[in-house]
Amino acid sequence: MESILKIYNVEKYYGSRSSLTKAIDNISFEVEKGEFVAIMGASGSGKTTLLNCISTIDRVTSGHIFVDGEDITKLKGNRLNKFRREELGFIFQDFNLLDTLTAYENIALALSIQNVPYSEIKVKIEKVAKELDIKDVLNKYPYQMSGGQKQRVASARAIITNPKLVLADEPTGALDSKSSKMLLERFNYLNKELEATILMVTHDAFTASYATRVIFIKDGKIFNELRKGNDTRKEFFDKIIDVVTLLGGDLNDAL
Amino acid sequence: MLFKLSLKNIARSIKDYAIYFFTLILGVAIFYIFNAIESQTVMMNVSSSTYEIIDLMNNMLSGVSVFVAFILGFLIIYANRFLMKRRNKEFGIYLTLGMSKRKISLILFFETLIVGVISLVVGLVLGTALSQVMSLLVANMFEAKMTEFEFVFSSAACLKTLIYFSVMYVLVMIFNTYAVSRSKLIDLLNAGKKAEKVKMKNPWLCVIVFIISVCTLGYAYWCVTGGISDMQSGNTILIPIALGAISTFFIFWSLSGLLLKIFMSMKNVYYKGLNSFTLRQFSSKINTTVFSMTIICLMLFFTICILSSAISIRNSMTANLQTLVPVDIEINKKMDLPEGAEFSSAVVADSKVSVRETLNRLGFDVNKYFKDTLEFNLYVSNDFLVRDTLGSAYEEIAKQFPYLDYNMAETFIKESDYNKLAKLYKLKEIDLNDDEYAVIADFDSWANIRSEGLKHGTTITLNGKTLKPKYDKCVEGFVNMTSSHVNTGIFVVPDDTLVNMPRETGILVANYKANDDGGREKIEDMIINLDDSPYAENTYIGASTKISIYEGSIGLGAMITFIGLYLGIIFLIASAAILALKELSESTDNKERFQMLRKIGTDEKMLNKALFRQIGIFFLFPLVLAIIHSIFGIKFCVYLLETFGKGELLKSIIMTALIMVFIYGGYFVITYLCSKNIIKERL
DSSP: OOOEEEEEEEEESSSOSSSOEEEEEEEEEEEEETOOEEEEEEEEEOOOOOHHTTSSSSSSEEEEEEEEEEEEOOOHHHHHHHHHHHHHEEEEETOOOOTTTTTTHHHHHHTTTTOOOOHHHHHHHHHHHHTOOOGGTSSSOOSSOHHHHHHHHHHHHTTTTOSEEEEEOOOOOTTHHHHHEEEEEEEEHHHHSOOOEEEEESOOOOHTTTSEEEEEEEEEEEEEEEOOOOOOHHHHHHHHHHHHHHHHHGGGGGO | HHHHHHHHHHTTTTHHHHHHHHHHHHHHHHHHHHHHHHHHHHTTTOOOHHHHHHHHHHHHHHHHHHHHHHHHHHHHHHHHHHHHHTHHHHHHHHHHHHOOOOHHHHHHHHHHHHHHHHHHHHHHHHHHHHHHHHHHHHHHHOOOOOOSSSOOHHHHHHHHHHHHHHHHHHHHHHHHHHHHHHOOOHHHHHHOOOOOOOOOOHHHHHHHHHHHHHHHHHHHHHHTTTTTGGOSSSGGHHHHHHHHHHHHHHHHHHHHHHHHHHHHHHHHHHHTTTTHHHHHHHHHHHHHHHHHHHHHHHHHHHHHHHHHHHHHHHHHHHHHHHHHSSSSSEEEESSSOSSSSSSSSHHHHHTTTTHHHHHHHHOOOOOHHHEEEEEEEEEEEEEEEEEHGGGGGHHHHHOTTTTTOOOEEEEEHHHHHHHHHHHHHOOOOOOTTEEEEEEEEEEEEEEHHHHHHHHTTTEEEEEEEEEEEEESSEOOOEEEEOSSSSOOOOOEOGGGGTTOOOOOEEOOOOOEEEHHHHHHHHHHHHHHHHSSSGGGGOOOEEEEEEEHHHHOOOHHHHHHHHHHHHHHHHHHHHHHHHHHHHHHHTTTHHHHHHHHHHHHOHHHHHHHHHHHOOOOOOOHHHHHHHHHHHHHHHHHHHHHHHGSSTTHHHHHHHHHHHHHHHHHHHHHHHHHHHHHHHHHSOO
């Protein structure tokens, strides 16, 4: 399998020389095409910083990040924006939908900023709406939708551009358990049927158990890594719990 | 401690306050400049009659200042409310930390105090500087000679500005205290989180409302242009104004929904780039700001009308004088007064004497002081009324203009006299056959009415001779010198038709025998002093002189221009500032939205373009409707001010446009740059 994301010795420091905080302390790993990877860690472990660096919202202090062979730490200005809108898809904890636009328009925006003609937009939205089961809410505004619906609309926006990599930051953080389950099943579907590569950050073991691989981070370093292999989701969940227990500290609180 | 906090708050949010500060300083400066005109005019070297007009102007300016103070006061309170809204969260945090509401009010009190003091000081300094430039304009307007430049500081205007603005700031403080005491903590903390509900309007309702408002507006337009003749009293103008204001509101109301619908149905345009986002931004806000849009549109409308007609009055007045006052003096005298109880016998006897002879009897040597002298008479026939001269067109015209007096006696002049006069006045000469007549007029609406009669070929009979019109319209011309076009019509007829008719007025026109202004003024003084002659008691003689007409109309023109400029600029600033503040106060919401767009990878260029369009549409929307209003408004003003002159409108519209571009455009650019800064913050 070719790897879509390569992270080499990435470090990210905050603060000045006198009071240095190492948010990411020399992390390296790879994500292969078609993988569904979850990054787990307690709050303050550096997982969101890592995601921000990969998504080019933040810059690394040292190290390199390659997406499909291209070093994104070297990108600047409009090339960066181009990379972000063409190669990446984003799903945020608080949905980040525009409250003035309908679901349909929110999804369409991801394509229209790439100057895709409407005829094409129309076909693609129809398809993605079916896949994510949001056909009924397309003409609603964000405030008229439930959290789960909003997150599925956000997911539709993220994958409609056929990104090389979908980045999800605590996608179930603002959802109730039923909506979470439904969303994660959709993620699985996207991953298996559409071969979308997904990198998800979470502190929730249940959410992580839907991934094919889980990377644990503690204090800015990789602590452990679990692969699902042929396990059932339940078995994989138990394994994750074991590591979480080992990790100790405040990640337990998150369960 | 609280004072320090206030200082820090202002220093921190100086960027947000920029427009507010800018507006306050501008307001203070303008208020000072126009109130300081009084002390500038005192220094000027002008004649006493000009002084009277200057006095009148200064009185009117201080009256207008009270009105201006109301507008500025309203603006400041309105602006302050926006700034308060932006800081709800901050106040919420103060309250949760246990600060009392009284202390928050105190913080706001200090803030207003600091802002007030700074804006007053800077505004007064700026105003004093600009008023030196203004003094040049004032001198120019009154055509006074500036012998040397003099720095003028008006302590009276300064004090007045201080008092007026202090009152405004105290009102703001009271308002703030009230607003703080009424606020609830939960609302303050959640202020930013409230999800915006976007209500879509029923498109059919919008279409219907739009059509009705456009029709109403059309009717209001018609009232002030085509149907203007139905307007008989000053109060009737209120109806089209009210209709216009109401329909403006509903046009904005319906148009916002309608435009969105139209653009949404044009899918290829709507789903291109950030178009959908920009349009939604626009429509989501216009729902909540229809009312302020209406106010701004109407204020802009008044601004455009006031500025363009004020500037045009001054321009056309002076331009008119070149043609309307061709000679130095016109002396007129009542002739052939009827004998009877009405007039004393001495007056009747005098009325048989020619103008030249009367001047001699008054002790004035015509040959010594006058050149280019021309004397002639005007005749009036009492059995010849306006209605007769309109002929068959009368019925129709009377129906159209019922308020005119059709029973006025007509005035006549001999063809040879008129042609001599026309040569002197540089007017078009008229060559009549024995059976022809012509009408001269320069008051447009009357000229049109008379032309109607001429078109019908109305014949007139005088002394047994029947005359037919030579031209099918009036000839532009006049006999009496005035500052404006007021000749409603004089008949030019062959000389022999007026034989044996009683004279009505004797007229003598002439130029002064003098080489320079000083010499002319000397002769003028002599003529004014003729009033003291014992013979003056029994003669009805009067004079219009070039000098007096020029002074009067220059003063009047300058007065109207200054008041127009004052009001126009204040209105313009007020409306631009409201728009700018509204736009900026929403920038916090916008910041989040633009951040989202940036996260999904939108180009900076595209974002800036979207922001530019969004703000541009907001500034343009009320302006466009205001300009359409103004087309008709200015037409109405032209009608009202017709007597002052015509033709100069283009120049004043260009001037108005320049002022608009400078101030309104300036506010637009500042708003755009500030908003750009706000959405740029932190990625």
